[in-house]
Ligand SMILES: Nc1ncnc2c1ncn2[C@@H]1O[C@H](COP(=O)(O)OP(=O)(O)OP(=O)(O)O)[C@@H](O)[C@H]1O
């Protein structure tokens with residue numbers, strides 16, 4: 198796997214937030230490569246730059262300097278609209294909270310990305326139902342997000358993130374608001390999608406108890422990578 | 435679309451506010467148009483029924499004659515031409531001329547209208563306004579005068595008055611005629627000056643047995659100045675049919691006070707509309723802006739998931755469009771319904787005799803009616819929707835410009 202072509206490659210990423218007088222350096226030179234099929238965690242203390250890194254990788258924000266290549270395409274060369282297209286077609290997002298559009302049902306939320314992509318209604322409903330079934334949450338299909346639990350909402354978010362089969366799913370502390378058991382269930386769910394469908398995941402967490410199932414662990418402190426550890430990868434066997 | 439409806443349902447209070455912001459201006463405008471239409475129509479009817487008709491055919495004026503109208507001696511061929519065309523409701527021959535009316539030692543400058551009584555009956559002009567005595571009968575030698583003139587000359591029904599006519603084309607002519615009726619004029623200046631006699635009497639006064647000053651014509655289906663197209667359609671047919679020495683003059687020339695009033699009314703209505711629409715648009719802008727602010731997180735999420743700027747703008751504009759169309763349609767319907775109710779009750783009488791007198795001066799009736807014109811209703815509603823959607827553009831634009839990361843950090 199290490200000699201396969203990189204899905205994502207970053208070169209010396211720097212990001213400094215400027216607010217009025219204050220400058221906050223969030224990333225101080227991050228160079229990593231992510232590969233297809235990896236199940237990677239980015240761990241690090243609060244404020245270390247995990248979210249910032251995920252935002253940059255997902256084309257939600259631009260680095261102060263450095264370059265990101267996604268499947269060989271330099272993101273710095275893309276316009277805002279092109280970045281939005283790229284997010285729509287290549288990236289699945291799971292955020293810490295507020296993942297779902299409150300006025301849409303679980304099914305409609307799941308199908309939303311497909312709708313953005315212009316997939317016809319019958320087709321997107323079919324695909325959304327299928328993924329909900331695979332994740333064991335089809336019984337909530339017609340519920341509104343506010344009617345289901347936090348853990349269920351995050352499962353729907355995962356379903357929404359993978360339904361369009363993006364190049365990579367970026368999950369920023371997807372378990373931060375969940376209890377330990379539910380957190381493990383969610384990580385297991387993502388891992389299963391990784392193993393069964395070969396979906397590539399990168400998720401940020403500061404909970405070390407969630408790290409036993411990852412294939413790769415990147416540790417980040419003060420905007421710098423301090424450790425990059427390949428673990429035993431069952432899917433590679 | 436479905437999402438837009440659900441958004442509107444989720445925030446009922448704001449939706450209702452937006453709805454009202456569109457509904458009220460449209461409703462007001464429809465009502466105001468209804469009232470002004472009725473007022474204009476009253477004035478128009480007063481002028482065209484009693485005096486000018488929708489158009490007149492007169493001898494072409496070659497020299498200035500002061501208050502006098504040139505005489506036409508061949509009204510027969512004009513009537514023949516009118517018989518050949520469509521759309522004419524009514525026509526008659528009239529001889530109008532300035533004169534001096536005196537009784538005893540009192541005199542007053544008047545305007546004699548020589549009419550054919552049986553012909554003017556169907557459109558009920560001064561005939562219906564007679565309060566003392568009777569109206570003229572065919573061939574009767576007599577005069578019907580206004581209450582104001584009767585008071586000025588201190589005469590009543592049965593008294594004789596002397597008319598001294600002075601048409602510049604025929605010179606002086608004097609006649610003694612009895613007052614057979616006294617009418618109550620809708621416009622006080624008219625009551626002071628306009629005298630009706632038969633055409634025969636007026637011709638004697640003009641000392642010219644075939645003379646007339648105008649063939650007065652009313653066109654079918656005309657309810658107000660807005661039907662000017664129908665009048666023009668009829669006058670257009672007359673081209674080539676009339677003798678060379680006559681011309682067609684329409685009510686705009688003959689009753690300039692009505693077209694003048696309309697000319698004032700138009701900018702007034704535009705200003706009112708602008709104020710109403712402006713206020714409505716501000717409310718729409720404000721509520722929609724609040725709604726965008728409140729949904730910053732959600733919009734951020736949608737943008738993060740890859741929705742294009744146009745898509746985001748489209749979402750907000752769809753919502754705005756939906757609510758404003760509903761509001762405008764409701765406003766229009768309420769306005770129209772109210773007008774129907776007012777008309778079903780026979781109009782709103784205006785209290786106060788003074789006001790009634792004042793209105794009489796300009797030819798308005800002291801009862802308010804509402805005349806709904808569908809094109810105006812549709813245009814008012816459509817214009818409000820247009821303005822509101824334009825106002826929605828700003829919040830929609832702001833929504834489309836949200837930065838996803840910042841928007842999702844946003845805490846209400
Ligand atoms: N929009 C912003 N404006 C200013 N500073 C920011 C912004 N976003 C992040 N920062 C700062 O950048 C640094 C890195 O933040 P980041 O959110 O990437 O950390 P994190 O590792 O995700 O932390 P956490 O575990 O709390 O989510 C922090 O010091 C943070 O305060």
Ligand SMILES: [Mg+2]
Pocket residue numbers: 247248249369370
């Ligand atoms: Mg974070």
